[in-house]
Amino acid sequence: MDTDSYLLEVRDVVAETADASSIVFDVPASLVDAFAFKPGQFLTVGVPSDQTGLAARCYSICTPPDSPLTVTVKRTVDGYASNWLNSQLKLGDTLRVLPPSGIFTPKDWSADLLLFAGGSGITPVMSIIRTAMAEHSNRVVLFYANRDERSVIFASALAELAAEHPDRLQVVHWLESVQGLPSEDQLREFAAAYSTRTSFCCGPAPYMKAVSNALRALDFPRDRRHQEKFVSLGGNPFGDVEEVLAAQAVIESADDADEAEDAAPVxxxxxxxxxxxxxxxxxxxxxxxxxxxxxxxxxxxxxxxxxxxxxxxxxxxxxxxxxxxxxxxxxxxxxxxxxxxxxxxxxxxxxxxxxxxxxxxx
Missing domain, CATH: 3.10.20.30 (Beta-grasp domain)
Structure with a gap:
C-alpha cells in the first residue's frame, strides 16, 4: 500500500508550557511541495509503539505557511503518544508523517474572523491568526479559554501579535480558575458583537458544543461556523512500513467482515x-x-x-x-x-x- 508517508527529521522541540511542546520538522527541498499546507491544517504523525509499531495521531500545525513546519502537542492523561512526544522526542530524531490534511481553514481571507479556542485547540487557530496578521488585512477576535494562567499555550506570542496589530487583533483570555467554565449564555453575549464574522472553533468537545449552540442561537449561518474535531485513530494509515511490520500483527475477524457485508444495504x-x-x-x-x-x-x-x-x-x-x-x-x-x-x-x-x-x- 502506497500511503505517501515520509520520515522527517526533528529540527527542534520547544517547551510551550509544562504540559505542551512544539515539534519543528526539517522538510528537505525534495518534499517542500508535499508538505505545503494551509493555515489550520494538521499532520498525522506515527509515534513508535512496542505494541502496534506506530500509534497514529493527528496534531495541528501552529505556524503560517512560510514558516518552519511545526505542530504543538499537549499531554493528555494516560495518552501514550502525547506523553512520549513530550518526554522522549529530541532534536535529530525522525518521525513518520503524512502530508498536511484538513478543511479547518479560511477560504475568504478578506472576511473578519471570530475565533474560539480551548486549551490545546489554540494550535490550528494560532496558524490562522499568524497568517492573517502576516499576509492579510482582516480583523480577528480570539476568545481563548484555559484552566488557569499556566495552561495558556502561546501566551507570549499572542501578546506580541496583539501589540503589533492593536487595530486588527483582539485577544480575550478566559480562565476557569478565575471565571469558571464559560456558559452558552456568556459565549452568546460575547459573540453577539461579532455576528457578521466568520467563526472557527477548536477545543474540548463540551466547549465546542457550547460555542456551536451559542452561535446558532445568534443565527450564524452554517457556512460561517467551522469546527475542528479530532479523535484517537484506531487504524493504521501508514501502510506496510518497516516500523509497522516489526510490530505484532493484528488480524481482523473475517466473520465480522462477512456479517458487516451481509448487513450492508443494497x-x-x-x-x-x-x-x-x-x-x-x-x-x-x-x-x-x-x-x-x-x-x-x-x-x-x-x-x-x-x-x-x-x-x-x-x-x-x-x-x-x-x-x-x-x-x-x-x-x-x-x-x-x-x-x-x-x-x-x-x-x-x-x-x-x-x-x-x-x-x-x-
Missing part, C-alpha cells in the same frame, strides 16, 4: 459515473464499482485525494456531495448538520444508487 446494480473536483481540476470516471470506497477508487486512477486515517475517524478526506447519492460505511466525526450540508467522508463513501455522482473536495 447498492447500485453496476458501475457508477463519478465527477470529482479536486485542486481546480475535474476528473470524470464511469467505472466506480459498487461497494468500492471513493478514496480507494480515486487512488486506483492515480488521483491523489487527501486522507489521513482511512477509518472515518478524522475529517481529512471530507468531500461535498453536489449531486447523486453515496453511503458512508463508518463515520465518527460528522454531525447531522454537516450531513445536511452535503459533507461526507471520502474514505468511507461508496455509491448508493445507479445515479451519477458529483463531488467536490473544495
Amino acid at each position: 447498492g447500485p446494480a453496476g458501475p457508477v459515473k463519478v465527477e470529482v473536483e479536486l485542486d481546480g481540476e475535474e476528473h470524470v470516471f464511469d467505472d466506480w464499482q459498487p461497494g468500492q470506497k471513493l478514496l480507494e477508487f480515486l487512488e486506483s486512477k492515480g488521483v491523489k485525494a487527501p486522507y489521513s486515517c482511512r477509518e472515518g475517524e478524522c475529517s481529512a478526506c471530507a468531500i461535498r456531495l453536489i449531486s447523486g447519492e453515496v453511503r458512508m460505511l463508518h463515520n465518527d466525526v460528522l454531525e447531522q448538520e454537516d450531513l445536511d450540508e452535503g459533507i461526507r467522508l471520502g474514505c468511507q463513501s461508496v455509491p448508493a444508487t445507479d445515479d451519477p455522482v458529483k463531488i467536490s473536495y473544495s
Whole structure:
C-alpha cells in the first residue's frame, strides 16, 4: 500500500508550557511541495509503539505557511503518544508523517474572523491568526479559554501579535480558575458583537458544543461556523512500513467482515459515473464499482485525494456531495448538520444508487 508517508527529521522541540511542546520538522527541498499546507491544517504523525509499531495521531500545525513546519502537542492523561512526544522526542530524531490534511481553514481571507479556542485547540487557530496578521488585512477576535494562567499555550506570542496589530487583533483570555467554565449564555453575549464574522472553533468537545449552540442561537449561518474535531485513530494509515511490520500483527475477524457485508444495504446494480473536483481540476470516471470506497477508487486512477486515517475517524478526506447519492460505511466525526450540508467522508463513501455522482473536495 502506497500511503505517501515520509520520515522527517526533528529540527527542534520547544517547551510551550509544562504540559505542551512544539515539534519543528526539517522538510528537505525534495518534499517542500508535499508538505505545503494551509493555515489550520494538521499532520498525522506515527509515534513508535512496542505494541502496534506506530500509534497514529493527528496534531495541528501552529505556524503560517512560510514558516518552519511545526505542530504543538499537549499531554493528555494516560495518552501514550502525547506523553512520549513530550518526554522522549529530541532534536535529530525522525518521525513518520503524512502530508498536511484538513478543511479547518479560511477560504475568504478578506472576511473578519471570530475565533474560539480551548486549551490545546489554540494550535490550528494560532496558524490562522499568524497568517492573517502576516499576509492579510482582516480583523480577528480570539476568545481563548484555559484552566488557569499556566495552561495558556502561546501566551507570549499572542501578546506580541496583539501589540503589533492593536487595530486588527483582539485577544480575550478566559480562565476557569478565575471565571469558571464559560456558559452558552456568556459565549452568546460575547459573540453577539461579532455576528457578521466568520467563526472557527477548536477545543474540548463540551466547549465546542457550547460555542456551536451559542452561535446558532445568534443565527450564524452554517457556512460561517467551522469546527475542528479530532479523535484517537484506531487504524493504521501508514501502510506496510518497516516500523509497522516489526510490530505484532493484528488480524481482523473475517466473520465480522462477512456479517458487516451481509448487513450492508443494497447498492447500485453496476458501475457508477463519478465527477470529482479536486485542486481546480475535474476528473470524470464511469467505472466506480459498487461497494468500492471513493478514496480507494480515486487512488486506483492515480488521483491523489487527501486522507489521513482511512477509518472515518478524522475529517481529512471530507468531500461535498453536489449531486447523486453515496453511503458512508463508518463515520465518527460528522454531525447531522454537516450531513445536511452535503459533507461526507471520502474514505468511507461508496455509491448508493445507479445515479451519477458529483463531488467536490473544495
